[in-house]
Amino acid sequence: MEVTKVDAKGRITIPSYMRLAMGLEGGGRVFVVYDEERGVIEIRLVKPGTMFLCVADSVELQELDDIVREYGQHIHSLSCIRSGSDALKCKIVSETPIEFEGFMCKPVE
Numbered sequence: 001m002e003v004t005k006v007d008a009k010g011r012i013t014i015p016s017y018m019r020l021a022m023g024l025e026g027g028g029r030v031f032v033v034y035d036e037e038r039g040v041i042e043i044r045l046v047k048p049g050t051m052f053l054c055v056a057d058s059v060e061l062q063e064l065d066d067i068v069r070e071y072g073q074h075i076h077s078l079s080c081i082r083s084g085s086d087a088l089k090c091k092i093v094s095e096t097p098i099e100f101e102g103f104m105c106k107p108v109e
Helices: 016-022 061-074
Strands: 029-035 040-046 052-059 075-082 088-094 104-107
Touching: 029 075, 052 061, 061 075, 061 088
Parallel strands: none
Antiparallel strands: 029 040, 052 088, 052 104, 075 088
């Protein structure tokens, strides 16, 4: 555990021993996840080619339920906004590509 300051732009420095332990180098990618219930921010390492960003412009609620049921254990982040009367525009970060109609996935580099 380490106490660190947040600068005026909202940035923090991950202590060097933690970066070394994580294998995190300059230019590396991390997920920043906020758990509102617990009031905790988690930083997770992303290894190139091991995560996929999948987006879709029109997802029905039932489809989203099916996706979560099928891919839930592989999903790291899911966000949707309403884009029409019943349709959702969604972004999913997953360990595997989401293979549902309308989703376009690309590896996180």
